[in-house]
Amino acid sequence: MIERQIAIGHRMGLHARAAAKLVQLTRRYESEIVLFRNEGGNNREADARSILAILLLAAGHGSTVAVRASGKDEAEAVDCICEYLKG
Amino acid sequence: MTSSERTLHGITVSSGSAVGHAVRAFDPLFISLNLRISPEEVASEIARFRESVEKSSAQLRRMQAQLKRRNAEESSFLIDAHLLILQDRLFVDRIIAKVESDRINAEWAIQQVTEDLCEAYDRLEDDYLRERRGDLDDIVRRLLHNLQSKHMPPVRKLPYDAIIVGRSIPASALFELRSRHIAGLVTETGSSLSHTAIMARSMEIPTVMGVHDLPEIPSGALIVVDGSEGIVIVSPTKETLSRYGEIATREKKSKRLAASGAKPCATEDGVRISLGANINFSEEVQAASECNSEFIGLYRTEFDFFREGGRPDENALTADYALVLKTSKSMPVTFRTIDVGTELNSLATRGLRFCLENQDLFRAQLGALFRASVKGNARILLPFVSSIENLDEALEIISDVKRNLSRRKEPFSTGVPIGVMIETPAAAHTCDLMAERVDFLCLGTNDLIQYYFAIDRSDQSAAHLYSPFHPAILRCLHLIYMLSLQSGKPLTVCGEMAADPASAAVLLVMGFTSLSVSLGAYPRMRHAIASMNHEKLRELSGQLLGLKNSADVESMVRSSIGLVPSHHS
Numbered sequence: 001m002i003e004r005q006i007a008i009g010h011r012m013g014l015h016a017r018a019a020a021k022l023v024q025l026t027r028r029y030e031s032e033i034v035l036f037r038n039e040g041g042n043n044r045e046a047d048a049r050s051i052l053a054i055l056l057l058a059a060g061h062g063s064t065v066a067v068r069a070s071g072k073d074e075a076e077a078v079d080c081i082c083e084y085l086k087g
Numbered sequence: 088m089t090s091s092e093r094t095l096h097g098i099t100v101s102s103g104s105a106v107g108h109a110v111r112a113f114d115p116l117f118i119s120l121n122l123r124i125s126p127e128e129v130a131s132e133i134a135r136f137r138e139s140v141e142k143s144s145a146q147l148r149r150m151q152a153q154l155k156r157r158n159a160e161e162s163s164f165l166i167d168a169h170l171l172i173l174q175d176r177l178f179v180d181r182i183i184a185k186v187e188s189d190r191i192n193a194e195w196a197i198q199q200v201t202e203d204l205c206e207a208y209d210r211l212e213d214d215y216l217r218e219r220r221g222d223l224d225d226i227v228r229r230l231l232h233n234l235q236s237k238h239m240p241p242v243r244k245l246p247y248d249a250i251i252v253g254r255s256i257p258a259s260a261l262f263e264l265r266s267r268h269i270a271g272l273v274t275e276t277g278s279s280l281s282h283t284a285i286m287a288r289s290m291e292i293p294t295v296m297g298v299h300d301l302p303e304i305p306s307g308a309l310i311v312v313d314g315s316e317g318i319v320i321v322s323p324t325k326e327t328l329s330r331y332g333e334i335a336t337r338e339k340k341s342k343r344l345a346a347s348g349a350k351p352c353a354t355e356d357g358v359r360i361s362l363g364a365n366i367n368f369s370e371e372v373q374a375a376s377e378c379n380s381e382f383i384g385l386y387r388t389e390f391d392f393f394r395e396g397g398r399p400d401e402n403a404l405t406a407d408y409a410l411v412l413k414t415s416k417s418m419p420v421t422f423r424t425i426d427v428g429t430e431l432n433s434l435a436t437r438g439l440r441f442c443l444e445n446q447d448l449f450r451a452q453l454g455a456l457f458r459a460s461v462k463g464n465a466r467i468l469l470p471f472v473s474s475i476e477n478l479d480e481a482l483e484i485i486s487d488v489k490r491n492l493s494r495r496k497e498p499f500s501t502g503v504p505i506g507v508m509i510e511t512p513a514a515a516h517t518c519d520l521m522a523e524r525v526d527f528l529c530l531g532t533n534d535l536i537q538y539y540f541a542i543d544r545s546d547q548s549a550a551h552l553y554s555p556f557h558p559a560i561l562r563c564l565h566l567i568y569m570l571s572l573q574s575g576k577p578l579t580v581c582g583e584m585a586a587d588p589a590s591a592a593v594l595l596v597m598g599f600t601s602l603s604v605s606l607g608a609y610p611r612m613r614h615a616i617a618s619m620n621h622e623k624l625r626e627l628s629g630q631l632l633g634l635k636n637s638a639d640v641e642s643m644v645r646s647s648i649g650l651v652p653s654h655h656s
Contacts, residue, residue: 015216020167051171052178052204052223058211 001070002078009087013060023051031071092324099317101287101294107248107270111306122192136193139233144173172226201227271312278550289367291607358621363603372414383420384603385581404455412463419464426470438471453488457499466504473511510534522574532582555590556640564597588615592648595624
């Protein structure tokens with residue numbers, strides 16, 4: 001299992017377009033990929049394959065999320081997703 | 088094959104007659120119909136749901152392919168989001184789990200899961216993200232539609248003379264079948280004021296509704312639909328068939344005759360009545376100019392707007408509207424902004440209320456209308472207005488859209504007339520105040536009458552309460568006429584009242600001289616008006632306003648225009 005923190009670089013945050021792209025990216029990997037976001041003491045998580053869950057994270061521009069992947073290709077998955085989230 | 092001829096009775100909804108083969112449409116489930124299912128039904132219910140997911144995805148992918156060809160990147164990406172929702176475990180798996188655990192039908196499960204998700208969205212503080220629940224609503228609508236129309240026969244297999252028979256046929260289903268030939272329509276539910284009925288008339292499909300003996304009509308049977316008499320004849324005899332053959336020939340001839348007369352519409356004593364056409368689809372503009380319509384009094388834009396279930400962007404809409412205006416040449420076209428019917432929405436989001444709540448759509452449509460306005464003679468009509476505040480809000484948006492267009496240096500014509508649809512009692516009683524703010528008024532009698540009587544127009548059991556001849560309606564018409572006269576703003580009546588000779592005569596009695604009717608009714612009304620005496624009708628107004636019930640009003644009007652008294656009273 002690998003976990004890495006990343007700040008959302010997209011100007012609009014993880015909005016519909018970015019969320020859709022993210023889901024399409026995670027599809028390339030076998031690993032389970034989960035995003036975590038801590039907001040005001042509330043820890044929220046989202047299956048990175050679920051567009052509805054990602055949108056509900058409401059991760060705006062500059063907010064920090066943790067990307068956790070576990071599986072055969074976890075290293076590549078975390079690299080690729082963090083690279084994308086950086087914007 | 089020994090069955091003898093039988094006649095089933097219903098109500099007349101769209102006139103004309105047709106002989107054809109019955110195609111049974113299985114009863115679509117109503118959105119609100121929540122059913123418990125047995126443990127044995129769970130597997131097939133899940134399969135039914137999965138099928139509708141598949142079907143929805145396929146439709147979306149087809150739409151996406153079309154959009155990519157048109158370079159509409161923005162909309163194509165929205166469809167991506169829709170497709171991803173259909174693959175989302177949070178959505179799909181939860182619905183399936185609900186069907187299994189609660190043993191409820193897919194419609195109900197979809198509803199519950201959607202409500203949960205929408206609640207989560209509503210809690211978000213981000214305005215933009217909160218709006219994304221609109222995507223969810225859109226998908227849900229598509230899913231429900233596909234669940235319900237799953238049993239519709241594959242359209243490609245429809246015989247040429249198909250008469251669609253079903254308990255209830257949604258207007259959207261008729262719309263989807265529109266490129267095929269439908270000879271006739273028979274339903275059990277619905278009334279002549281339902282959207283399906285309006286659609287049937289605009290497509291000139293002979294229709295009978297309120298037929299309670301549908302099981303009497305076997306699939307594939309040869310039947311006659313007589314929309315003028317409100318009857319369906321099963322296993323017709325040779326004599327019946329030849330009689331209807333003659334009627335069909337006669338109808339075709341009279342249609343051609345009415346269409347050929349190019350002189351303007353006027354009463355017998357030479358008073359000009361402006362007669363326009365109401366249309367639902369851009370394709371009908373051509374037909375309207377072919378029957379010499381003077382203007383398009385009402386173009387219900389929502390059917391084209393939500394065509395294919397997508398949301399067009401401003402550029403695509405501009406192209407569509409420019410084409411409408413080019414086709415209509417000098418004929419003015421009144422574009423009514425999106426009015427989503429009550430069949431899918433609560434009254435809280437009808438007409439202008441919908442536009443104010445979905446400003447992105449409203450602004451895109453207005454922007455497109457103004458940009459297209461340089462191509463012809465466009466007018467913009469705001470539907471379902473009930474307060475001055477709403478109207479002012481809409482007018483402010485219109486000014487803002489114009490300012491934006493100027494900033495973007497988009498050419499548009501500044502003088503596009505703006506009008507208000509008078510179709511709620513509140514608007515009727517304040518139409519002078521509304522008239523001060525706009526350029527023209529349009530009277531929508533269908534909604535106005537149903538809200539005067541507090542009835543639902545799709546509910547047939549209340550249909551008998553609906554009467555355009557009621558003293559309350561006469562008083563209301565009188566008031567509207569007087570107020571509009573004082574305001575000096577032109578008014579066109581575009582409801583069903585204008586499309587029937589007797590009720591149209593009431594409108595002339597009350598002073599109205601501009602009417603707009605569906606294309607199916609156009610030749611008939613042109614003909615009917617030509618035989619009316621305007622002076623004689625106007626003299627009736629005092630007497631008519633003094634009558635105490637609908638039956639007396641109706642019979643006085645009918646006899647004054649030489650029609651036999653109505654048999655249904």
